[in-house]
Amino acid sequence: VLKLYSPQSPLGFAGGVVLMALSVATIDQAWTPVRRLFETPALGRLGMLSFSLYLWQQPFYKLHRDDVAPSLLLLGAALVVALASFYGVEKPARRLINGWRLARSKPVQILPDPA
Secondary structure: OOOOOOOOOHHHHHHHHHHHHHHHHOHHHOOHHHHHHHOOHHHHHHHHHHHHHHHHHHHHHHHHHOOOOOHHHHHHHHHHHHHHHHHHHHHHHHHHHHHHHHHHOOOOOOOOOOO
């Protein structure tokens, strides 16, 4: 039996990806309380950490599956490691890369008004 709603099903996975893409593409037209929820500072900070958390979630998920520690402890540890990674690696790397990019860019000359 094909389960279209199952993430393990190729159709279910593809459907989920399409629905996620549609929800992201149309968030600006969402119901006002939903938009306000996504505009909260806490979700903004979580969004800034999302890449670091994505990078570090797999080792903690493995520890969770092996039942090494309680789930909430592992979640907290993953957040702490993601914070350390963000502020210790990602943010300095962004500053360095942006500095290089700005140093290599040519200044824009603004022409005087001919009138």
